[in-house]
Amino acid sequence: MKSDYFKKLSFGTKMSRFFMNWIFLMMVWLGFTNSFAPQELLVGVFLTALISFLGIRLFTCCDLSLLHPVRLFNILKFIVVFLIALIKSNLDVARRVLSPSLPINPGIVKFKTKLTKNFAKMVLANSITLTPGTLTIDIVDDTFYIHWIDTLTTNPEEAFKEIAEQFEEILLKIF
Amino acid sequence: MSILEILGGISLVIGSIFLFLGSLGIYRMPDVFNRLQAGTKASTLGAMATILGVGLLAPGWILKIIIIILFIGYSNPISSHALARAMHKRKAFMYFKGEEIDAYKEIEEKDNTEK
Numbered sequence: 001m002k003s004d005y006f007k008k009l010s011f012g013t014k015m016s017r018f019f020m021n022w023i024f025l026m027m028v029w030l031g032f033t034n035s036f037a038p039q040e041l042l043v044g045v046f047l048t049a050l051i052s053f054l055g056i057r058l059f060t061c062c063d064l065s066l067l068h069p070v071r072l073f074n075i076l077k078f079i080v081v082f083l084i085a086l087i088k089s090n091l092d093v094a095r096r097v098l099s100p101s102l103p104i105n106p107g108i109v110k111f112k113t114k115l116t117k118n119f120a121k122m123v124l125a126n127s128i129t130l131t132p133g134t135l136t137i138d139i140v141d142d143t144f145y146i147h148w149i150d151t152l153t154t155n156p157e158e159a160f161k162e163i164a165e166q167f168e169e170i171l172l173k174i175f
Numbered sequence: 176m177s178i179l180e181i182l183g184g185i186s187l188v189i190g191s192i193f194l195f196l197g198s199l200g201i202y203r204m205p206d207v208f209n210r211l212q213a214g215t216k217a218s219t220l221g222a223m224a225t226i227l228g229v230g231l232l233a234p235g236w237i238l239k240i241i242i243i244i245l246f247i248g249y250s251n252p253i254s255s256h257a258l259a260r261a262m263h264k265r266k267a268f269m270y271f272k273g274e275e276i277d278a279y280k281e282i283e284e285k286d287n288t289e290k
Contacts, residue, residue: 031238090220093213097200107276129252135212137259145279147208
């Protein structure tokens with residue numbers, strides 16, 4: 001199944017993905033070696049090129065179009081929104097854990113997403129897990145199943161608005 | 176004492192407070208899903224803040240620290256999702272305050288009839 005999908009891609013898409021993986025791995029390499037010495041750079045260039053060539057069927061999330069300035073701006077915006085949500089969710093956990101009456105009302109709700117790419121869905125699921133009071137249990141096609149520590153509504157649209165709207169707006173612009 | 180050392184110390188203290196709150200949450204919550212909620216969120220920010228504090232105290236390591244923080248933010252939610260899904264499939268005890276709200280049941284019933 002997977003190889004059929006891969007064969008259908010054009011040569012340009014494959015090269016674009018290869019270069020994106022190469023750039024990303026090279027950044028990780030620079031971060032870990034923490035030096036610009038020529039021999040380390042040389043080894044890094046060859047090693048990351050080899051890895052992205054061998055892993056071209058596995059790392060299929062993005063191609064070079066991710067480096068478009070508008071998308072980069074949206075990625076930065078996403079990171080800021082995400083960090084704010086992460087801090088809020090931790091204060092929320094602190095409030096629930098420290099109050100003597102343990103104010104929780106758990107339940108599992110579902111909603112549908114407009115995202116189509118698997119990688120975008122995964123990013124959305126991860127961000128939902130780290131935002132206040134929600135935990136992704138499963139994704140079936142385009143339906144998310146969410147464990148909610150304080151179930152305000154069981155209506156899918158309202159749940160979507162409450163939980164995922166702010167992230168999905170930005171993710172639709174990125175992917 | 177430089178400003179970086181002060182910031183690093185503050186970050187370490189914040190991280191350890193959140194890690195403590197996470198473990199308190201695991202102790203106090205009634206069922207596995209709520210424990211995962213408290214554990215995941217608090218341990219993610221707690222670990223991030225602690226490691227960031229180390230990075231501020233030793234500035235030469237800051238790039239490695241950023242990569243480790245990204246990796247924690249990426250992998251922690253995935254592991255908790257896998258645990259939650261497995262526990263639901265095993266029919267672990269679920270705590271409800273009032274009536275039972277469980278939209279995921281329909282998927283499991285479908286799976287069972289297909290078998």
